[in-house]
Amino acid sequence: MTVADMTNEETINLKIIATSDVHGFFLPYDFIEQRPTPGSLARVCSYVKKERAKYGSNLILIDNGDILQGQPICNYFNSIKPQSTNIASQMLNYLGYDACTIGNHDIETGHGVYDKWAGETNCPVVAANIIDTASGKPYFKPYTMIERQGIRIAILGMVTPAVPNWLNESLWSDMRFESIADSASKWVKLIREKEAPDLTIGLFHSGWNGGISTTHCNEDEVERVAHQVEGIDVIFFGHDHTTRQATICNGDNSSVVCLNPSCDARAVASAEIKVEKAGNKISSKRITGEIVDITNERADVGFEMHFQQARDETNDFCRRRIGLIESSINTNDCFFGCAPFTDLIHNLQLAITHADISFNAPLSFNSKIEKGDIRVSDMFKLYRYENQIYVVKMTGREIKDYLEMSYGLWVGTMASDEDHIMLMEKETKAGKVRYRFKNLTFNFDSAAGIDYDVDVTKPAGERINVKCMSGGGMFDYSAWYTVAMNSYRGNGGGELLTKGAGIPTTELPRRIVWQSTKDQRQCLMEEIERMGTITPRANNNWRFVPLEWAGRAIERDRRLISGSQP
Numbered sequence: 001m002t003v004a005d006m007t008n009e010e011t012i013n014l015k016i017i018a019t020s021d022v023h024g025f026f027l028p029y030d031f032i033e034q035r036p037t038p039g040s041l042a043r044v045c046s047y048v049k050k051e052r053a054k055y056g057s058n059l060i061l062i063d064n065g066d067i068l069q070g071q072p073i074c075n076y077f078n079s080i081k082p083q084s085t086n087i088a089s090q091m092l093n094y095l096g097y098d099a100c101t102i103g104n105h106d107i108e109t110g111h112g113v114y115d116k117w118a119g120e121t122n123c124p125v126v127a128a129n130i131i132d133t134a135s136g137k138p139y140f141k142p143y144t145m146i147e148r149q150g151i152r153i154a155i156l157g158m159v160t161p162a163v164p165n166w167l168n169e170s171l172w173s174d175m176r177f178e179s180i181a182d183s184a185s186k187w188v189k190l191i192r193e194k195e196a197p198d199l200t201i202g203l204f205h206s207g208w209n210g211g212i213s214t215t216h217c218n219e220d221e222v223e224r225v226a227h228q229v230e231g232i233d234v235i236f237f238g239h240d241h242t243t244r245q246a247t248i249c250n251g252d253n254s255s256v257v258c259l260n261p262s263c264d265a266r267a268v269a270s271a272e273i274k275v276e277k278a279g280n281k282i283s284s285k286r287i288t289g290e291i292v293d294i295t296n297e298r299a300d301v302g303f304e305m306h307f308q309q310a311r312d313e314t315n316d317f318c319r320r321r322i323g324l325i326e327s328s329i330n331t332n333d334c335f336f337g338c339a340p341f342t343d344l345i346h347n348l349q350l351a352i353t354h355a356d357i358s359f360n361a362p363l364s365f366n367s368k369i370e371k372g373d374i375r376v377s378d379m380f381k382l383y384r385y386e387n388q389i390y391v392v393k394m395t396g397r398e399i400k401d402y403l404e405m406s407y408g409l410w411v412g413t414m415a416s417d418e419d420h421i422m423l424m425e426k427e428t429k430a431g432k433v434r435y436r437f438k439n440l441t442f443n444f445d446s447a448a449g450i451d452y453d454v455d456v457t458k459p460a461g462e463r464i465n466v467k468c469m470s471g472g473g474m475f476d477y478s479a480w481y482t483v484a485m486n487s488y489r490g491n492g493g494g495e496l497l498t499k500g501a502g503i504p505t506t507e508l509p510r511r512i513v514w515q516s517t518k519d520q521r522q523c524l525m526e527e528i529e530r531m532g533t534i535t536p537r538a539n540n541n542w543r544f545v546p547l548e549w550a551g552r553a554i555e556r557d558r559r560l561i562s563g564s565q566p
Helices: 003-007 041-058 072-080 087-095 111-120 180-195 222-228 301-306 308-318 331-335 340-353 376-382 396-410 493-500 505-511 520-531 547-562
Strands: 009-019 059-063 130-132 143-148 151-159 175-177 199-205 234-237 244-249 255-260 267-278 281-293 321-325 357-360 372-375 389-395 424-429 432-437 446-448 450-455 464-469 480-486 512-515 542-545
Touching (some): 041 267, 087 111, 143 180, 151 180, 180 199, 180 222, 222 234, 301 308, 331 340, 340 357, 340 376, 340 480, 340 520, 372 376, 389 396, 389 505, 396 446, 396 450, 396 464, 432 547, 446 450, 493 505, 505 512
Parallel strands (some): 151 199
Antiparallel strands (some): 130 175, 143 151, 357 446, 389 480, 389 512, 450 464
């Protein structure tokens, strides 16, 4: 270092704040439950304002995808008022985001929505591993360069390549998805050669590890990238809705800070970067990261006032009456046997499609629709996502094997009446022990249209005994049946069709004999409007056996999962 360099030493402090999986929680109000919510971009706005007062233009704000779908305000601007600037674009622009990437649920809205949204945002949408099949180049901008006080920062975007495993090809037409690890390795090298960045940031809509793993893709690759791809300083990630803060030692012996703020704008990921410059050269850089809970931040008044009209219009949309329900229903009942909530969806699917059998799973825990008027907001409790309804051809054997995998994720094997029936795991937080389901509950599919027992004394794979069709006819393992299900499942989501039923992924499109032109929630809503009044009841077409063991175990495990027992 020369004397001139020593006299020109400079310390530059940068702050990078990332949101992820906001899912429409823009305002401090849950339009589905019609009550205040602890997370929102309105609260993020307050936090960002305070940090901008400290860091000025050295604060960089980025979003990690899944912003276009979740709350009714998204659905309102995506489908009811598509001619307006998308509400997500308005939010990103108001807050002054510097970059964002796209998530799988954003792609689920279809080209008409996300292409328009990408064109309306003032910041670049970056996603290097989504390839335009016509040109062979990235469909979106692969990365963006930002400069602050002479510090050159590259922000490289990615999305989980598992999108084709969940979504109809029409939603991602003209695209293909590369491995995040392979794409990151290529692009980081290119960026270093072309841009000579001082900092390289990964903005990855992908989880830490696990998820779907096939010969074609790995759903969650962040841990692998952090270990194997040299040249990345910080990775902001998401998708799996799991808070995580980790520092990984990379192959080149550098440290990679990895941050996931989970979902619903309850927290942000924050990285503080201290760069020491000597003349025109970086002499050192120190990066620390944290997950910041913003639920105690006051919602920014200016933000709320700016979006008041959008809130009012969305409330009017949500409060529209569509029918009458004669008894209250709750998703909690669906995990412990036949239940009115799940069976209402089953029966609506069968009425809409005229299929032989229906598959469906509870999509959330403790979601309740009260007796009385059903409104649009209740339909988001009944069905959260903008999937379609599919009718898929399956053999009787495939149906049994599908259910074997589903219940294998759901329940364990009981050796005595004192054993648990549910597959659960314990966690301790703040000194309290909690029980939760071991696996993702949206993969706990049950069936309607057939009568069957689930023998919990048998090992996984040998529990399902299909006795007959619910109308009284014989169920034949070698016969073909039509099965109604959501498009997530029909495209391979949860792998119940592929790993469970054993249907090759390449064969799934040929098995689809019908698909709705509207999303599933809209289909269910229109059927309820047609019926006027609904009287939900359990179909009682399946049960856990032996009854005595199952009954006692269900009572115990239900208390544990609900938290009513230490």
